[in-house]
Amino acid sequence: MARTLRTQVAIIGAGPAGLILSHLLHLDGIESVVLEMHTRAYIEDRVRAGVLEQGTVELLTNMGLGDRLHREGLVHTGIYVRWGDREHRFDFEDLCGKTITVYAQHEVIKDLTAAAKAQIVYEAANVSIHDADGRQPRVRFQHNGEEHELACDFVAGCDGFHGPSRRAIPESLLVEYEKVYPFDWLGILAHAPPSSEELIYANHADGFALLSMRSPEVQRLYIQVDPSENIAAWPDARIWEHLHRRLGTPHGWLLTEGSIVQKNIAPMRSFVAEPMQSGRLFLAGDAAHIVPATGAKGLNLAAADVQVLTRAIAQFYKTGKHDLLTRYSDTCLRRVWKAQHFSWWMTSMLHRFTGETGYDVRRQWAELDYVSGSRAAATALAENYTGLPFEAATME
Numbered sequence: 001m002a003r004t005l006r007t008q009v010a011i012i013g014a015g016p017a018g019l020i021l022s023h024l025l026h027l028d029g030i031e032s033v034v035l036e037m038h039t040r041a042y043i044e045d046r047v048r049a050g051v052l053e054q055g056t057v058e059l060l061t062n063m064g065l066g067d068r069l070h071r072e073g074l075v076h077t078g079i080y081v082r083w084g085d086r087e088h089r090f091d092f093e094d095l096c097g098k099t100i101t102v103y104a105q106h107e108v109i110k111d112l113t114a115a116a117k118a119q120i121v122y123e124a125a126n127v128s129i130h131d132a133d134g135r136q137p138r139v140r141f142q143h144n145g146e147e148h149e150l151a152c153d154f155v156a157g158c159d160g161f162h163g164p165s166r167r168a169i170p171e172s173l174l175v176e177y178e179k180v181y182p183f184d185w186l187g188i189l190a191h192a193p194p195s196s197e198e199l200i201y202a203n204h205a206d207g208f209a210l211l212s213m214r215s216p217e218v219q220r221l222y223i224q225v226d227p228s229e230n231i232a233a234w235p236d237a238r239i240w241e242h243l244h245r246r247l248g249t250p251h252g253w254l255l256t257e258g259s260i261v262q263k264n265i266a267p268m269r270s271f272v273a274e275p276m277q278s279g280r281l282f283l284a285g286d287a288a289h290i291v292p293a294t295g296a297k298g299l300n301l302a303a304a305d306v307q308v309l310t311r312a313i314a315q316f317y318k319t320g321k322h323d324l325l326t327r328y329s330d331t332c333l334r335r336v337w338k339a340q341h342f343s344w345w346m347t348s349m350l351h352r353f354t355g356e357t358g359y360d361v362r363r364q365w366a367e368l369d370y371v372s373g374s375r376a377a378a379t380a381l382a383e384n385y386t387g388l389p390f391e392a393a394t395m396e
Ligand code: APR
Pocket: 012, 013, 014, 015, 016, 017, 018, 035, 036, 037, 038, 043, 048, 049, 105, 124, 127, 158, 159, 160, 161, 162, 163, 164, 284, 285, 286, 287, 297, 298, 299, 300, 302
């Protein structure tokens, strides 16, 4: 016999989407239970991206989670882009009056789990969704070898790209749009003071490279590699050699090296599932959409989705009205597709593509020349990078 629990919102996944949602619901007096397949240590240590849009920082601050973020997060007012022998700094503050904050996703997760008021069930196995099209959905799972059933009013599928929630939407309703890029990103964490105060994106003949950071002592660096590459073929010296070459300038800029403490290779994909809802099941974050990391949007999109979802669920409990719930997918997708476009555009402008010719490279350079030289174009990059306003997504 399954043990039965009851809550208002069953949340699958304790990533940024699930944990922010749970906390926002709590602040609105709505109860939730979060089911996570991994351990707390695993999700708190998992190395992911690290750029927060200004709106995400404001959200976390308003949720009462800003203390460590403001103490340890690195506020950046721009980014550098390098190509050929050129470099341009996009001054976000000047262009659109906004900034970004570099603060690792797993630090956001630690702040969220420390503050969590909802029950988080770690190591929840075989999570499955039932009756989401009726008024009383249920989520079944196993924990410590026992069967459990969570009865709820709503299910939030915040379980990332590989989770079960998206697959619980009937196939006949779901359309998936996907673009897989012909390259991966090899990422490292290195114990070395950042070689630049701000991020550097480099378009180089050998492939894209990115310099980012985590703290005054730790750099996060990426290089574009072929999808067939094996991490074993990338000893530290080879990675540094590529980083020096791809990020290097003719003006004597120096990349500081240090011990590499983490290495991984991640695919680059654009993906959107439509609609992001079916009955009382709502998808949020990576469960519904993926962006290539070049636009630094993944976590921020997840945070945007769950704000829309919280407003809709809160409206339902306060007034009994369904209209925000009904519009959830349309509201999110409008902003999601703009972020898709921006992430695709940054990716296309900065990487080497299989089969490209000298013509394609010159076209990329012309685009970079234009974006850096035109205030209008530079402002478009700045306002997308720092985060589009929410109003723009909800305006009729
Ligand atoms: N049962 C329970 N939990 C699951 C299941 C499952 N079957 N499948 C996946 N999960 C959990 C994962 O272990 C993970 O902790 O769901 C969580 C999903 O979290 P993320 O993958 O981080 O996705 P999301 O919360 O949407 O965050 C947005 O933006 O920076 C990008 O990809 C990066 O994770 C980031 C994302």
